[in-house]
Amino acid sequence: MSDWDALNEFLRIDPRDIGCDLALDGLPAYAELTAAGGHPEEVFPGLAAHLKSCRACSCDHEALVRAIREFGGDDLG
Ligand SMILES: [Zn+2]
Structure with a gap:
């Protein structure tokens, strides 16, 4: 029943x-809010949904938050 597995996988993707x-x-911006102790998932719900399902972007997010905490966010970007 691998077709059903594929369908279930598809349906698990958050529509947001x-x-x-x-x-x-x-x-x-999301990482700045995270590093500042804010609630970025309330400001960017679509991005929060994406980070839950995308390993690559959630890794980038973690790296950005770490960089901001270590070096400050002012001269990023
Ligand atoms: Zn992604």
């Missing part, structure tokens, strides 16, 4: 998920 391209655009 904005996809990698848009996620990468918003990631710096």
Whole structure:
């Protein structure tokens, strides 16, 4: 029943998920909010949904948050 597995996999994707391209655009601001102890998932719900399902972008997000905490966010971007 691998067809059903594939369908279930597809249905698990959050409809709010904005996809990698848009996620990468918003990631710096999202990471700044995360590092500042804010609630970025309330400001960028689509990005939050994407980070839950995309390993690559969630890794980028973690790296950005770490960089901001270590070096400050002012001279990023
Ligand atoms: Zn992604």
